[in-house]
Amino acid sequence: MDKIEIVDYKPEYQKDFERLNNHWIEKHFELEEIDRFILQNPEEAILKNGGKIFFASFNNHIIGTVALNNLGNGIMEFAKMAVDDNFHGLGAGKALCESAITYAKNLNIKKLVLYSHTKLKAAIAIYHKYGFVARPITDKKYKRPDIYMELIIQ
Numbered sequence: 245m246d247k248i249e250i251v252d253y254k255p256e257y258q259k260d261f262e263r264l265n266n267h268w269i270e271k272h273f274e275l276e277e278i279d280r281f282i283l284q285n286p287e288e289a290i291l292k293n294g295g296k297i298f299f300a301s302f303n304n305h306i307i308g309t310v311a312l313n314n315l316g317n318g319i320m321e322f323a324k325m326a327v328d329d330n331f332h333g334l335g336a337g338k339a340l341c342e343s344a345i346t347y348a349k350n351l352n353i354k355k356l357v358l359y360s361h362t363k364l365k366a367a368i369a370i371y372h373k374y375g376f377v378a379r380p381i382t383d384k385k386y387k388r389p390d391i392y393m394e395l396i397i398q
Contacts, residue, residue, distance in 0.1 A: 250343040253297035260306040268326035273388045300336035308336040318354035354398045359389035
């Protein structure tokens with residue numbers, strides 16, 4: 245039976261992380277320098293600071309990803325979520341969200357935060373479903389977001 249499997253980052257998945265996110269960002273927005281750095285250097289940009297990157301695998305093919313960037317003080321940023329357009333509807337996004345949230349809970353993280361854009365109605369609906377609440381944006385490291393959301397875990 246075909247099933248989504250969630251797997252951890254491996255160096256050989258860096259190109260998938262970059263491919264999936266480049267496509268998603270360029271489909272909806274414009275790739276920024278900070279995106280390029282993170283996508284080309286996830287070990288330095290995310291993992292070395294205690295972050296985590298998950299991948300959704302379907303029939304041994306990487307079809308989706310999400311990152312948790314450790315911001316310190318018990319806060320992680322839910323970031324760089326993307327699912328291959330050819331595999332929408334299989335539940336990869338749901339599985340990635342659930343894996344990231346469970347991981348954060350197990351680490352005793354106090355809060356997950358994310359930046360997004362309200363034109364991404366399906367994504368915003370998923371975030372609301374998992375308990376994220378919109379808050380005022382106080383700082384932006386990207387140009388594109390117009391919404392900031394938080395999920396209080398503890």
